[in-house]
Amino acid sequence: MGSSSNVRVAIIGAGIAGLAAAIALKDNPSIEVQVYERAPELREIGASIALGPNGMRTLDRLRVYNALHDSVAFRNKSGLPMIYRHYKTNEVVSVDKHKGAVSQRHQTARYYRVHLQAALAEHIPATQIHFSKAFQSVSFDAGTQSLRIRFADGSTAEADVLLGADGIHSAVRRHFVPSSQTRWTGWTTFRSVFPVDPHLAHIADLPDEAVHIWGPDRTLFLSHLGRGLFTVVGSTQSDPQAPSAPYQDATWNEEGDVAVLRGFYKEWSPLVRQIVDAVPFTRVYPNATAHALDSWALGGGQADDRDEGSGSGARTSSGKRVTLAGDAAHAHGGAFAAGGSLALDDAWAFAMAIKHAFPAHQLQARDRGSVGENIERALRLYERTRKGHTDRVMRVVAQNNAKTVDRHREAGGGWRETDDELRVRMQNRADTSWIHEHDVVEAFAEALADEDPSQGELQAQL
Structure with missing residues (x-):
């Protein structure tokens, strides 16, 4: 990384959160960003992904206009976020509606995940993304007052702050919180x-x-995607504690059996069977979760080198210089198709907090100690903006997952629900507009005002 007057940000993971954070920081010349990706090339393991109005607005703020284009973003022509149909009759039983004022540009959209990632990557210089860099550890170097990041290939990098955006099985998160x-x-x-x-x-x-x-026992999601693609998403529920539970040892994105998928829906409507029978292949995605973290500001241990300037050989505290974004921060285990939008809003809030701590006009050489203090303030601001909201998401998802498993156990592995009960359940779904239409700009302004009341007018600048 370059000039000592720059604030050096290392991002682990070139997924949606990592790329978005790099884009959000690139307009500040006093901040230098490098992205480290474990894969040998920019590729995404995944299928379809939805973005609600909050995620679409954040793409707009980032000026990632290519991701808003109809060629890659599929929006319902009705403007409805979701339409719910009956498995036997195919009739519309219920619909979701946008609650606030949402322009057509920001209406809920579905993507092929690879298209969204590629659209984001177009906004980052190729020289800033480093491949085959699997995170191994990070420690604080007292001599340089910097983080020292180690990768599995034996190489290292230095940074002032590290953002772990490396997914639900985040190595960065587990490095600091092994119990997660x-x-x-x-x-x-x-x-x-x-x-x-x-x-x-x-x-x-x-x-x-x-x-x-x-x-009565499962759902099926169908949607067009960009560039002439279509997605079919089926599902099955098991008791995760059952010793013989199927798919308990499955790995993310492993090859699935289309015959099994077709068997799930063999008693559904003729149209559903016709669609599912035409699916050429499928891949398996076991849903996972981890407990909510006490804090997203990580670090604060001892430096790994002696402070040579102290003359006493005493160790120096590293401070809080590491944080998380996206699934690495909130491994929620399914969040009403909101994971992509949560990741984008995390990225935006992290970047705004860093830029607030290090304004672009302050380009003079910095004392490395004061950099650490400013980073800690930035990470507190970021956490205050995002963690309360994502903790609420995680609680709701965990409660829903627990109810589903309990129903499965009570039914002895098979649902016993009448058609009337199914229709009532479809019509009484929880209102999730608080997730899909969450205003991260407003949340950031409120967090900033809480930390420094004199900064409460920042809303007008965002």
Whole structure:
């Protein structure tokens, strides 16, 4: 990393959160960003992903206009975020609606995850992304007053602050909180993304909007995606504590069996069976979660080198210089298709906190000790902006997962729900607009005002 007058930000992970954070920081010449990705090239393991109005607005703030384009972002022509259909009759039983004022540009959209990641990557110089860099550890170097990051290939890097954006099984999170290992929730999805033509072109009634089809024991999600693609997402629920539970040893993105997927829906409507029978392949995604962290500001241990300037050989505290974003920060285990938007809002809030601590006009050489103090303030501001909201998401998701598992256990592995009960459940879904229409700009301004009341007018600048 470059000039000692710059604040050096290292981002672990080139997924949605990591790339978005790098984009959000790039307009500040006093901040230098490097992204470290464990994969040998920029590729995303995943299938479809949804962004609600909050995520779409953040893309707009980041000026990632290519990701808002209709060629990659599929929006329902009705403007409805989601349409819920009955598994036997295919009738619309219920719909979601945007609660606040949402422009067409910011309406809920579905993406092929690879398209979204590629759109973000176009806004970052290739020289800032370093591949085959699997995070191993980080420590504080008292001599340079910097973080020393070690990678599995034996190489190292220095930074002033580190953002762990390395996914639900985050190595950065586990480095600081070993107890935050993920666990399987018992829910497993089967995701497929493939071209409409030739696989589905023969189906006259193929849904032309994103739909969530509910049955008594499982659901099925169908949607067009950008560039002529279509996604089919099936699911199955098991008791995660059962010794013989299927998919308990499955790995993320492993190859699935389309015959199993078809068996899940063999008693559903003719249209559903026709669509599922046309799926050319599927991949398995076991759903996982981890406990909420006490704090996102990590570090504060002892330096790994002696402070040569002290003359006493005493160790120097590293302070809080590490934080997390996206699934690394809140491994929620399924959040109403909100994970992508949560990651984008995390990235934006982190970048705003860092830029607030290090304004672009302050380019003079900095005392390295004061850099650490400013970073700690920035991480407190970031956590205050985001953690309360994502903790609430995690609580709601955990409660829903627990209810689903309890129902599964009570039914002895099979649902006993009447058609009337199913319809009532579909119509009485929880209102999740507080997730999909959360205003991260307002939350940041409130957090800033809480920390420094004199800064409460920042809202007008954002």
